[in-house]
Every structure is written in C-alpha cells, then in structure tokens.
Amino acid sequence: MFGPLVVRPNKSKGDKTGTWRTQLEPKFLRKNCIACRMCFLTCPEGCIEGKEKNTFACDYSYCKGCGLCALVCPKKDIIMEEESGGEKK
Amino acid sequence: MKEFLEGSRAIAEAVKLCKPGVISAYPITPQTHIVEELAQMVANGELNSQFVNVESEHSAASVVLGGVATGVRSYTATSSQGLLYMAEVIFNIAGLRLPLVLACANRAISAPINIWNDQQDSVSLRDAGWIQLYAENNQEAVDFHLMGYRIGEDKSIMLPVMVCVDGFILTHGMEPVDIPEQEKVDKFLPPYKPLYKLDTAEPLTMGLLADPDYYMETRFAIQETLKDVLNFIPKVSEEFRSVFGRDYKDCLVEEYYTKDAEKVIVAMGSVCGTIKEAVDELRAKGKKVGLLKVISYRPFPYARACEALKNVSRVAVLDKAVSLGAYAPLAVEVKAAFFGKKKTPKVISSFIAGLGGRDITLESVREIFRKLTSREVSLEFIDLKPELLQEEYGK
Numbered sequence: 317m318f319g320p321l322v323v324r325p326n327k328s329k330g331d332k333t334g335t336w337r338t339q340l341e342p343k344f345l346r347k348n349c350i351a352c353r354m355c356f357l358t359c360p361e362g363c364i365e366g367k368e369k370n371t372f373a374c375d376y377s378y379c380k381g382c383g384l385c386a387l388v389c390p391k392k393d394i395i396m397e398e399e400s401g402g403e404k405k
Numbered sequence: 406m407k408e409f410l411e412g413s414r415a416i417a418e419a420v421k422l423c424k425p426g427v428i429s430a431y432p433i434t435p436q437t438h439i440v441e442e443l444a445q446m447v448a449n450g451e452l453n454s455q456f457v458n459v460e461s462e463h464s465a466a467s468v469v470l471g472g473v474a475t476g477v478r479s480y481t482a483t484s485s486q487g488l489l490y491m492a493e494v495i496f497n498i499a500g501l502r503l504p505l506v507l508a509c510a511n512r513a514i515s516a517p518i519n520i521w522n523d524q525q526d527s528v529s530l531r532d533a534g535w536i537q538l539y540a541e542n543n544q545e546a547v548d549f550h551l552m553g554y555r556i557g558e559d560k561s562i563m564l565p566v567m568v569c570v571d572g573f574i575l576t577h578g579m580e581p582v583d584i585p586e587q588e589k590v591d592k593f594l595p596p597y598k599p600l601y602k603l604d605t606a607e608p609l610t611m612g613l614l615a616d617p618d619y620y621m622e623t624r625f626a627i628q629e630t631l632k633d634v635l636n637f638i639p640k641v642s643e644e645f646r647s648v649f650g651r652d653y654k655d656c657l658v659e660e661y662y663t664k665d666a667e668k669v670i671v672a673m674g675s676v677c678g679t680i681k682e683a684v685d686e687l688r689a690k691g692k693k694v695g696l697l698k699v700i701s702y703r704p705f706p707y708a709r710a711c712e713a714l715k716n717v718s719r720v721a722v723l724d725k726a727v728s729l730g731a732y733a734p735l736a737v738e739v740k741a742a743f744f745g746k747k748k749t750p751k752v753i754s755s756f757i758a759g760l761g762g763r764d765i766t767l768e769s770v771r772e773i774f775r776k777l778t779s780r781e782v783s784l785e786f787i788d789l790k791p792e793l794l795q796e797e798y799g800k
Contacts, residue, residue, distance in 0.1 A: 317630050319623035321502060322601050323610045
C-alpha cells in the first residue's frame with residue numbers, strides 16, 4: 317500500500333489560491349503604467365501577466381489578495397479595493 | 406562454492422553478486438571491512454559500481470538515498486554511532502519508499518565508548534519503517550542480503566531492509582560460506598525496476614511537504630505494507646530455496662526443538678548459535694529445552710511467535726539491547742504477542758546479556774535456563790559484576 321509519495325509538474329495549477337482572498341483584490345488601473353514589471357516580479361503566486369504599458373493583469377483564480385503588487389507599483393497604478401463579488405473566484 | 410571467509414568478506418561477495426550501481430559508506434568499526442572489500446572490488450574492476458567517498462554517515466545515507474531515488478540499486482553499511490548519525494536519513498529512506506539494503510554491524514552505543522557487539526544500534530531504529538533481519542551466522546548474512554533486495558524491491562513492498570549482523574562475532578569471524586553463482590543470483594534477483602525515479606527527462610518531486618491533509622496516509626501505508634511483508638518473506642524464502650537449495654522455512658522465525666519443549670529461550674542474531682549448542686547439551690541430559698530464533702524483528706511476527714510458544718510453559722526472552730526505563734525491546738514483543746490470548750506460557754521472563762561485547766558463554770545460557778523458574782523475572786541482567794556498582798560516587 318502506498319500513500320501520497322511523488323508530485324508531477326504543474327500539480328499546483330490545481331490549487332486555486334484565489335479562494336484564499338478575503339476582502340480586497342487588486343485593480344489594475346492601466347493609466348500610468350510604465351511596464352517596469354515590478355508587480356509581475358513581486359507576485360508570490362506568479363499570476364500577473366503583461367508586456368506593454370497598461371496591459372498588466374492578474375489571474376483572480378490564483379490571486380490571494382496579498383496586496384504586494386499595489387505596494388510595489390511606483391506609479392500607484394494598482395490599487396486594492398473591496399471585492400466586486402464572488403464571481404471572480 | 407563453499408569458501409572459508411571472514412563475515413565481512415562474505416557479505417561483500419554477496420553485495421557484489423547483487424550488482425549495486427552506487428555504494429557509499431563511511432568507515433566505522435566493526436563494519437569497515439565490508440566496504441573496504443567492496444572498494445577494492447570496484448578499484449580492481451571486478452564490480453561496476455560508483456563508490457562514493459563521503460565525509461560522514463549522514464552523507465553516506467544521503468548518497469544512497471539519492472542513488473535509489475534515481476532508480477539505481479544502492480548499498481551501504483554502518484554500525485553503532487554511524488547508524489545513529491544516519492537516523493534522520495534512515496527515516497527518510499523508508500518514508501520515500503526506497504528499497505535500499507543496509508548492513509548494520511551491530512555494536513554498542515556510547516557513552517561510554519565501546520566498539521564491541523550488542524544490538525542497541527539497530528534496535529533503537531526499530532520504528533523507522535525498515536524491515537530488520539537478524540543473521541545467526543555468515544551464511545545467513547550472505548543470504549539475507551540477496552533476499553533483502555528481493556523483498557524490498559518488490560513493487561508491492563518498496564521498503565528498505567536492514568541486515569543486522571553481530572559486530573566482530575560475525576563480521577570478523579571466519580566460517581565456511583557458500584557463495585552462490587552469479588547466474589543463480591540473476592535468476593533469483595531481477596534488475597531493479599523502480600515505480601518512479603528522479604529523471605530530468607520526466608521531472609517529479611519526492612518527499613515534499615505533506616501537510617495534515619496528507620501525512621497520516623503515508624504512515625498508514627507503511628504500517629499496512631509491513632503486515633504484507635510478513636506474508637511476503639515466506640514466499641521469497643521459498644523462491645530462495647528453489648534456486649539455492651537452502652531452506653529458511655518462513656524466514657520469520659526458526660524453531661529449534663520447540664515442539665515438546667518446557668523451557669524455550671527467544672533470541673536474535675549470533676547468540677542463537679551458542680543457545681543451540683546449550684540446547685543440544687541439555688537435551689542430551691534429557692532436559693526439554695529449545696530455542697525460538699527471531700529473524701524478522703521488523704515486521705514482528707506476532708502470530709508466528711504465538712504459534713511456536715503457546716504450548717511452552719516457560720519462556721525466557723534474551724535481549725542484547727535495553728530500552729532504558731522500560732521492559733526489554735524483544736521481551737515486550739513476545740509479551741504483547743500473548744496479551745489477551747487464551748493459551749499462553751505460564752512464565753515469560755526477560756533477561757539482558759552481552760551488552761558492550763560481554764561474552765555470552767554456554768554457562769550464561771545454562772544460567773538463563775536455571776533462572777527460568779515458575780517465578781517470572783523481568784530485566785534480569787546476566788553475568789553482571791556487582792563489584793563495579795556503587796550507590797555513591799566521588800567519596
């Protein structure tokens with residue numbers, strides 16, 4: 317008999333950490349973005365994507381609402397606001 | 406072919422026949438000769454194996470863990486402090502379900518430092534999830550290595566096996582040993598086929614965090630598998646007999662004149678040879694005595710022990726290790742085996758002998774039989790020197 321022993325790549329994609337969010341979620345304003353990619357680099361879930369200025373967005377099924385992207389944004393172009401509703405989870 | 410060999414040499418020959426791809430060990434008395442011989446074989450080109458020199462036993466165990474994890478049969482040997490230094494990795498090897506074979510040249514534990522034989526080292530690691538087989542002589546030491554890989558590597562088992570050989574008594578003792586032919590070993594022991602392995606072409610993670618949602622099942626699975634091992638060892642023993650001709654019966658215990666015996670000693674390892682001689686001597690005088698040799702200490706064959714001892718009125722359990730502050734490690738198992746059973750021995754007495762290499766002589770065994778009376782004794786130390794004991798120190 318065997319218990320859980322090994323884990324194959326991409327297993328954590330099944331863990332929808334978006335359900336951990338409690339109150340706040342990031343809003344990407346896309347006004348003053350300079351594409352410095354700090355939000356992309358800082359996100360602990362690696363769920364922010366984007367290339368050009370004002371194109372960055374996060375995947376709400378993984379975003380835990382930690383707020384680090386908003387904190388690190390030099391242009392204050394990301395803000396944390398009350399969750400709009402449950403549908404994004 | 407039968408050869409007159411030192412135990413360590415015989416074990417090295419057995420390991421060579423099993424063709425491990427990775428060997429790693431750190432020298433410690435009385436295990437050193439085993440890996441010294443293996444290093445020589447690798448250097449001479451007789452054995453195609455990677456011999457990895459390391460700076461400690463912790464590293465040696467980690468190297469062979471990695472070896473088996475990449476799907477390669479691996480081997481290490483150690484003793485005493487070395488085994489304790491490996492302890493953390495020993496639990497990991499079982500937890501990762503990696504079928505390593507390790508020889509433990511049984512030796513006492515410090516302090517005070519003592520390089521001689523008892524079984525405290527391997528007995529102290531009884532809860533690690535390993536299969537532990539205790540050899541009485543050098544032939545068994547050889548055969549249990551071959552069986553060890555066969556048992557541990559079976560895809561239904563996947564657990565490590567510790568072959569316990571009494572330090573010096575076996576490792577440095579010369580005996581005629583039958584070293585089997587390579588073709589027979591190849592027939593008995595197919596190449597290792599891992600269920601999964603570390604491979605850059607097909608990446609996976611082993612031994613990662615298992616939170617409270619996952620951990621308990623890993624332990625339950627090992628516990629259940631060790632129950633299966635009790636049924637699997639006899640099957641492997643039968644396969645072994647059909648290939649090599651030597652019959653270890655169920656290979657869990659060996660019964661020596663137990664059928665009509667009134668007094669039986671239960672013991673493990675090389676001391677069983679001495680007990681057999683004492684039994685022969687006492688039988689010649691008409692005394693109904695016998696021996697129950699425990700081969701598999703983990704998993705412990707409770708049902709088999711009950712079956713062998715249920716009609717014996719007086720049982721003595723001889724431990725070459727102590728569980729300080731509690732009943733002796735082998736004695737508790739024998740007593741537990743009978744708890745709640747209708748038919749039990751009237752007396753199960755527990756004796757400690759041979760710690761730190763003190764010789765267990767024929768007279769010691771006779772004394773145990775003499776002290777096995779209708780009055781049950783517990784933790785009776787044999788051959789103790791009262792003159793070395795004092796109530797106060799430093800006066």
